[in-house]
Amino acid sequence: MTEPLHENHRVELKRELTPELDLEKEVVAFLNSREGGFIYIGIDKDGQRVGVADVDGDMLKLKDRIKNNISPSAMGLFDVFEVEGPAGVHCIKLIVASGSEKPYAKKKYGLSEKGCFVRVGSAAEPMPTAMIERLFANRTRNSIGKIKAHRQALSFEQLRIYYEEKRKPLGRQFKTNLELTTEDGALNYAAYLLADENGMSIKVAKYRGKDRVHLIESNEYGYCSLIKATKAVLDKLDLENKTASTITSKERIDVRLWNPVALREAVINAIVHNDYSREAPPKFEIFADRIEITSACALPEGLTPAEFFEGYSIPRNKELMRVFKDLEMVEHLGSGLPRITEFYGPACFRFTENFLRITFAASRPVHEEEATEQVNPQVTLEPESRPESRPESRPESQLESNLATKVMLMLDATALGKLALAQGLGHQGVSGELNKQIRRLQASGLIEYTLPNKPNSRLQQYRLTDQGRALLKQAIPTKDTPWS
Secondary structure, three states: OOOOOOOEOOEEEEOOOOOOOOHHHHHHHHHHOOOOEEEEEOEOOOOOEOOOOOHHHHHHHHHHHHHHHEEOOOOOOEEEEEEEOHHHOEEEEEEEOOOOOOOOEEOOOOOOOOOOEEEEOOEEEEOOHHHHHHHHHOOOOOOOOOOEOOOOOOOOHHHHHHHHHOOOOOOOOHHHHOOOEOOOOOEEHHHHHHOOOOOOEEEEEEEOOOOOOOEEEEEEEEOOOHHHHHHHHHHHHHHHOOEEEEEOOOOEEEEEOOOHHHHHHHHHHHHHOOOHHHOOOOEEEEOOOEEEEEEOOOOOOOOOHHHHHOOOOOOOOHHHHHHHHHOOOOOOOOOHHHHHHHHHOHHHEEEOOOOEEEEEEOOOOOOHHHHHOOOOOOOOOOHHHOOOOOHHHOOHHHHHHOHHHHHHHHHHHOOEOHHHHHHHOOOOOOOHHHHHHHHHHHHOOOEEEOOOOOOOOOOOOEEEOHHHHHHHHHHOOOOOOOOO
C-alpha cells in the first residue's frame, strides 16, 4: 500500500464491511469530489490492519452495492481488489474516480441533501441544495453513453468472443448490463464503437524523417469492434518496436525503441479516454526519432496538469473503461499514468485546448536498420547485369548478386507486384532476399508504391521513380528489355 494509512481528503478507512456501514455515502462523496479517492476495508481508524475474513465475498458485496444503490451509474468509475499487508494480512482497496456526471446520489434519497454527499476534509458531508442544483445544471450531456447511435441494427459477435475467452459469457441482457443503451432503451454510441461494424478507424502512420513530409506507410485499423481495433494497433506497434542487442563480455543487452509497458499504457489510455463524441479517433505516428500518440482528450474541466499528474482521474468513457477492465486490457483505475511517467516523466505529455499528445523519444534512430541497408544511388549499375534470357537459365548465385538491378529492369517495363516480380525471376514465391532488395530500393528512392496510401493493399505494385529511371538509363542506355 503506497497511500498513507490515515484518513484525509482522499483516504477513508473502514474496519469491516457490515450491512450497517453506509458505504454508499462514502463512494458518492468521492464520485462528487474533484479528485476521487480510496476506501480501505480491513483497516481501523488508527491505521492498524485488522484484515478481512472473507475477501472474495466482501468484494462481491461491494460491487453489488455500488452497482445497485448509486445514481447515475458508477460502473467503470470504481475498482476493487485485494491487497496484502505485513504478516499476510489481507485487506480490500476500493478506488473511486471522480465522476463526469455529477451530482451522484444514493438512489434511495435521490438529488437531495440525504442522497448527495461531498468530501470535506476526511469526512463525507451532505451536499448543499444550491450545489446540487448547480452541478445538475452542468451535468455532462454529450457522453457516449447518452448519445444515441445513428445505426441501431448492430451485432456484437466479436465482443461475445472476447468475453468468452475470459470466461465471462455475455447474457441476454448484456446491452443493459454493460450500459450500451440510452435511457429510452436505444443503443448508444458506446455500443456503436463496440459493435462488429462501425465507421470508426484508427490510423497508424510512419514517416521517413522527423516531420510529416515523407509518408512511407499508412495503416488503418477499425470499422470493427473497438476491442479488435485496439488489439490490432497494439500488435502493429509491438512489431514496430524493434529490439537492438549489445553483446558485452558478461551479457547480452536488449533495448527496444520504446519501453513496451509505457507504450501499451499510452495506447490504451489514448483509445479508452478519447472523446468520440467529436468523431475524432486517436492517431499514432512514428517518426525517425520518436512516436507520437494523439487523442481528442483535453484535461477535464477544472483539473490542472499538476492535479492530473498527482493521479486525480476522471475517466471520460466509463462504458469503455468497464469493458476494457472486464477483458483485462487495463488493470486498476489510475494505474496507466504512473507506468508512463516512470519511464518518460511528465514532460512526455502535452495538453492543448482540445487534444492530448504523448511523445516517446526513441532509444536510437527508428530507421537505423533500414538506413544501413540502403542502396547508394551513386552506385553504378553494371550493364552486363541486363539478362539476355529469362533468369531460369542463370545460376542462383549470379541472379542474387544482381537482384536489385533485375528488379529495376523489370519495373522499367511496367509496374509489378511482389509475386509477379518473384515469378519473373523464376521463383515460386517471394523470398526474404527479394523483400530485402525491394526495401533497399524504396529506401533509396529508386522505386515506389503505386498505392502509397495503402501499403498493405492486395493490389499494391511497385514502379520506378524518376530517380531510378535516370540511374538505370545512365547505366544501361539501350531500351530493349526482354521482360514481356
